[in-house]
Amino acid sequence: MSLPLCNSISPERAFASSRNFSDSKSHRLPYLHIQNSDPGDEELAEPPQQSLLFLIRGFWPMAGLLSYVIRRLLFMIPVFLAVSILTFLIANAAGSPIDIIKLGIRNLSKSQLAALNQFYHINDPITVRYFLWLSDFVHGNLGQSLYGGSVAAKIGPWVATTLELQLVALVMSLGIGIPIGIYSAKHQYSKTDVAVTSASIFGYSTPVFLIGVFMIIIFSIDLHWLPGNGAVSPYPPYWWGSYFADEVAHIIMPATALTLVSIAVYVRLIRANVLEVLRQDYILAARASGLKERTVTFKHALKNAVTPVVTVVGLTIAGSLAGAPATETVFAWPGLGYQFVQAALALDLPVVQGITMVITIVALIFILVTDLTYAFLDPRVRLS
């Protein structure tokens, strides 16, 4: 199918006319004169070298990427320092670590006190203690839990447990949310759309942990269908027969609770994006050229509508490490959030500080990865 307008001027003729146009003397740009004055060097004419970056000129896009990543990593340093100072100050606002230990153990002997004084450098000013703590942290030593054990060794499994839950919930909510969002946008103002939109506002307004409480009351306490406590049964009478099935049974409720809420966010977002993309001219052109509606939706509109979701997904993962202390506590899911709450309630401040710092660093890395992915997917974004 070709439009008559395109037939009247073929690309070759258009190109030829433009070449003639530029040959006419009055439209010649100044630099062409300079080039023509030395015809022997015409092939070698290049802009002057501004910096050493010309060494990697063949890889210009990557050089931009590299400097962007380096700048972002440099921005992380003040953020990291600010968070470390903040957590250190809050943790020390209540007094020195020994004051906290004294809350639990009243009858410390003189020699014990002296040993603790030396261990926590109590006699040094707080700035010195901060830098000692920071240097330990940078070297991978997050200190000792007040209840025994090294914090660094404990945190690893917690991160894994949290990410397991969050990734399952993310896959579920995207897998269900994207189709619902598209359907809702395609049938705007239909009964389904109105139902979906109202339900998503409900989901938007409900805290995840509250859904968790309701689910445990219904499915664990009343119906005895699913376990509502922990990530796996501690000893053999396993749910549904095997160890793996037991893990599946344990993850169903927390993952569903998280999904129900994040689905609301994704449906709203996808619906709004699809509606906006469908209004654009290139969709009109695609329809006018006789493509099937299904092709227009899934091949032309979908990619542009879903790309902004990448940002939200990345920020959700970045925030999810920290964002679910209440949810994890309700289900006693032994992840980072749950352990943070337990440590904070027990005033185990080394663990609390360690978790806060780890969450910050992982969140910063996820935000950076999100930005890069987005720039990769959306060619309009320039990393500069």
Next chain:
Amino acid sequence: MSAPAGPSQKPTKRRSASQWAVAWRRFRRNKAALAGMVIVGFFVFLAVLGPTLAPYPARSFPCLYIGCTSLPPFQSWAHPLGTEPAGIDVYSEILQSTRNDLYVGLGATLISMAIGIAVGALAGFRKGFSGALLLGVTQLFFVLPVLIIILLFARIFVTLVAVGLGLTLILLILGVFGWPGIAFIVRGEVLRIRELEFVQAERAIGASNRRILFRHIVPNILSPLIVYATLLIAGNILTEVVISFLGFGDPNTATWGLLIQEGFAYPNLWWISVFPGLAVVFSVLGFNIMGDGLSDALNPRLRE
């Protein structure tokens, strides 16, 4: 207007509808937004009159010695929503909590607005280092794990440092951590409006930055601020519920989150956690719907 306004005719006295009248007309047409406003109005009513209407004082145990503990709901007029094993009356406790939760939601939002407008205006007006520094601090707050830091703050300060402050302390913490969004809105508007010609003219006749801020910029950003503030109230209520549910708040103040926490300790007595939970969902829902409706009504680009 129906009458053609020619130069020969007397100019009509009738003023065109003000911005707010137009917004109200558009808001009124939106059924969902009206429903949200009714819900919010209901909760504000409860917040004002709740403690007076409540049959028992806050955090009291009217059932402890007369044997009506763990009563299911809808069984007696004295305890319509049931009681806890410790003897707390759920209906009375929800009424007592409403004022506290709305107090935190509204108060924290007001503090955030004050800080956000100040920081955003400064970051917009000041060129050079101080503006860049303020912008950096604002961006810093966006990448912080805010909820974790709020929880840490609440735990340490409520239990160890400022014991007597209770709910006000949580209000202050939420307010101090909630302003970056507002600062960004204000800064963007300041940067835009600062270069407009009427502001340049005002500056030329010697107006101060403060006058420009309060006479020209604040009226211009009022509508996005109102929308953001409404949604922020909902968010603050949610965060307060999380804080007190986790046991990081003041155990002597009646809040919905505390009641949910107490109910969750007895999951088979479902009414203790479900009714305050519904109160949380509906109040937050009300603010959210109202915020959505306001953003539609106040958005000049959507005006027909």
